[in-house]
Every structure is written in C-alpha cells, then in structure tokens.
Amino acid sequence: MTDRPLRILQILRAPVGGLFRHVADLTRALAARGHSAGVVVDTLANDAQTEGLLAALLPHAALGIHRFPMPRLFGKGDLTTPLAVARLARELDVDILHGHGAKGGFYARLALYGRARAKALYTPHGGVLHYPADSRSGRLFHRIERHLMGKTSAIIFESRYAQTVYSALIGAPKTRTEVIHNGLRPEEFIPIRPAPEAADFVFVGELRALKGVFPLIEALAKVPGATLTMAGDGPDRVALESRIAELGLTGRVTLPGSRPARDIFPLGRCAVVPSLAESLPYVVLEAAAAELPVIATRVGGIPEIFGPTANDLIEAGNADALAGAMRDFLDQPERARVAMVTRLAHIRAGFSVEAMTESIEALYRAARPN
Structure with missing residues (x-):
C-alpha cells in the first residue's frame, strides 16, 4: 500500500x-x-x-x-x-x-x-x-x-x-x-522583544573567521558608540578577543559564550550575520522569525531567505559596507522594522x-x- x-x-x-x-x-x-x-x-x-x-x-x-x-x-x-x-x-x-x-x-x-x-x-x-x-x-x-x-x-x-x-x-x-x-517550528515564530540592557547588535554563531567575525569587529569600530553582543565559541575566539582589545572595543563588545539563539536574541536590537560563506543558515531564519531586524551578507542561500528584501544584503568581507548597514539601522529604525515585517511574511509562508x-x-x- x-x-x-x-x-x-x-x-x-x-x-x-x-x-x-x-x-x-x-x-x-x-x-x-x-x-x-x-x-x-x-x-x-x-x-x-x-x-x-x-x-x-x-x-x-x-x-x-x-x-x-x-x-x-x-x-x-x-x-x-x-x-x-x-x-x-x-x-x-x-x-x-x-x-x-x-x-x-x-x-x-x-x-x-x-x-x-x-x-x-x-x-x-x-x-x-x-x-x-x-x-x-x-x-x-x-x-x-x-x-x-x-x-x-x-x-x-x-x-x-x-x-x-x-x-x-x-x-x-x-x-x-x-x-x-x-x-522552523511554530514556537519559533513567537516574537522576542529586546531586554532593557540589550546591545544595538547581536551575533550568534561560531567564533571563526568564516563567520565574518573580524569584519564585524572592524565595522563596529567605524560606528561610534554602537554596542555588540557576540554569542558563541570557536577556534578564533582568542584572536577575536585580541582584535577587540586592539581596536579599543572591550567596553562595547560582550562575549557571553555559547548559548541557544533564542536565549541570546533579547540581548540585541538587530541581528548581524556577516558570514563569508554559508549554505542556508538557520540563524537568519530564527532571527527573522523572532521579529528581529537582520543585517546579513549576500552569500549562499541567504538571498532565498531574504526574498523580497534581498536587495538589503551586503557584500561579504566588506567592513565599510557592514558599518554602513549598521549606521542605517541606528539612523532609520522604522525602515528596518518595515523590512523585518516583509521578510517575516516571506519566511512564514515558505520555511x-x-x-x-x-x-x-x-x-x-x-x-x-x-
């Protein structure tokens, strides 16, 4: 049968x-x-x-x-x-x-x-x-x-x-x-609201060069006063901590270690996925479903996730472009919210x-x- x-x-x-x-x-x-x-x-x-x-x-x-x-x-x-x-x-x-x-x-x-x-x-x-x-x-x-x-x-x-x-x-x-x-599972579409102490930006992923962690730090240095939570662990953590110190960003970057994404999302107002290469990363789906604005690079299948907002994606490894997108989020929060709502509808329908x-x-x- x-x-x-x-x-x-x-x-x-x-x-x-x-x-x-x-x-x-x-x-x-x-x-x-x-x-x-x-x-x-x-x-x-x-x-x-x-x-x-x-x-x-x-x-x-x-x-x-x-x-x-x-x-x-x-x-x-x-x-x-x-x-x-x-x-x-x-x-x-x-x-x-x-x-x-x-x-x-x-x-x-x-x-x-x-x-x-x-x-x-x-x-x-x-x-x-x-x-x-x-x-x-x-x-x-x-x-x-x-x-x-x-x-x-x-x-x-x-x-x-x-x-x-x-x-x-x-x-x-x-x-x-x-x-x-x-x-994604139905419960992953439950919105997450930033905590009162949330940083401007949040990164969740492995701390290694392929995930774009170094361009992210370079970009943060170009956005005066911006703060960042970077959750995860990996082979480049020590080198990353050293670079954070060299750029004078120790007080602006928090490294809470490896924790589930939905536990970390409240610690930032905008998710950043600066990967140099990807396939179809869950973290982009998870952040968008949680109703966070997302800044991401144009690699792998990420344009398929962004759907009608794919033009917002930036070049991988380009700290200047990443910094520009971060400044745009800080300067135009309503524009980021509108893009988030559009992206959420696309993901809810197909993922x-x-x-x-x-x-x-x-x-x-x-x-x-x-």
Whole structure:
C-alpha cells in the first residue's frame, strides 16, 4: 500500500550544528506522522552536549540511535561502516536511507552495495560542495559523488544556491532533484522583544573567521558608540578577543559564550550575520522569525531567505559596507522594522518544518521499494 508507514534511517556523521538541527526536526516530524525513524551517527559523538541532544531525540527514534566509526576525512571506518549500515538496514527492514552531509551521503549509498533493499536519498548540506574542485580532497570527493549518482534515488538541496554549486562542481545530476528549504517550528515564530540592557547588535554563531567575525569587529569600530553582543565559541575566539582589545572595543563588545539563539536574541536590537560563506543558515531564519531586524551578507542561500528584501544584503568581507548597514539601522529604525515585517511574511509562508517534512515525505514515498 502506498500509504503504509515508512521505515527510515537518517545517517550523518556529527550530531551538531544546523545539519543535526535539520535531522532532529525531520525525525520528530516523521514520527508524528506515524513513520518509524532511526539515526546513525559517529561513535565519537559522545561529549555531554551531544549526548543530551541524542537522548532528547531518542523517544522519537523508534528504530533507535546507532553508532559506527565515521572518520572526518578518510579512515578504516569508510570501509567497515557502509557494510554495517547495510546490515542494520536489513535487520530493521528499512525502506529509506537518507544520508546528510558528505559522509552520511556516502554511507547511505554505499550501503546499497551490501544488498540492503532500501532506497537512498541524499542532502549535501554543504558537505562535498565545500571542497574546491582543484584541491586533492575535492577531486576525490567529487569523483566518489559522481560514482554514487547511480545509487541515488533523489538529491534534496536545502537551497537553490546549493543546487547550482553542485551542478558546477559535480555535474548535472542524473537523478531526481528537489530544493526543499529548511523549516522552523511554530514556537519559533513567537516574537522576542529586546531586554532593557540589550546591545544595538547581536551575533550568534561560531567564533571563526568564516563567520565574518573580524569584519564585524572592524565595522563596529567605524560606528561610534554602537554596542555588540557576540554569542558563541570557536577556534578564533582568542584572536577575536585580541582584535577587540586592539581596536579599543572591550567596553562595547560582550562575549557571553555559547548559548541557544533564542536565549541570546533579547540581548540585541538587530541581528548581524556577516558570514563569508554559508549554505542556508538557520540563524537568519530564527532571527527573522523572532521579529528581529537582520543585517546579513549576500552569500549562499541567504538571498532565498531574504526574498523580497534581498536587495538589503551586503557584500561579504566588506567592513565599510557592514558599518554602513549598521549606521542605517541606528539612523532609520522604522525602515528596518518595515523590512523585518516583509521578510517575516516571506519566511512564514515558505520555511516551516511542516512544509519541509511534507515535501521530503513525498520523495520518500516516490522512492520507496515495492
């Protein structure tokens, strides 16, 4: 019967960040629709924060949470894990293997060589798209990707940007493809109001150069008196703190550490996402849904999120342009509010977990083995 519940394994390497957020939301939504889902992750995913996230997901994962070695680059696990996933898929009588990210995508499709009856779908989430075509790793990953195309029932892109980059790097897909945007939960559209002590601007993300944290600090120095909360942690935190001190901004920048976005949003009146590269960042969706004005760069799928307000996006890595946008927010708060309302309507219409799940479920049903 075409309407019988499906049995699905979601496969990813590290249960962190936006990729895991997507998988967790999808797993919960599929369970609510009557399907049985399970999750496969790396054996090294065992720090306290990760264990807490997986424990919270377990009640929704009827097929369990399973761990196999998944080396970040290449290692022994790349030979053993596809066979282990194939064995697991047979034992659980799985219909769909959905691989997320480079390694999850490889294992989902390589498992089909192990006589799993399931069909494989793949969402890159950046993944192989982050490796330049002229690099050694890029050439290898892209070659594997082309080889696995024949084992792929459908490729799901979270943005039109990712779809375009995939075709440029790998070649035009020889299988079904669909753009399905990440979605937000209903409670994420509850407005957040700035706290009395809120800074002018708030940044939420990893403290590393790729997230544009250094141009952001340079821009702040060009906006006299403006204040900034920067929530997160990462490999460039020490260098960032040093640069903040060099620019004399210590009293104007607060670094509260890594905390959930909605806990941090009240600490700023305008969200800033100055990334140098992105796919389809949840933080832009979350901030806009919380009814914060957002300043962001024109990278990845962010123009798709901004929709009718995409002309407000600025050039990545340009501290002068970023400073100009920050001054515009301070000088013209009503204009920023109008843009926020327009953007919110666009996101509410096209970026929900319900719509995301319904579209992915339809692909699963179309691919399901007889």
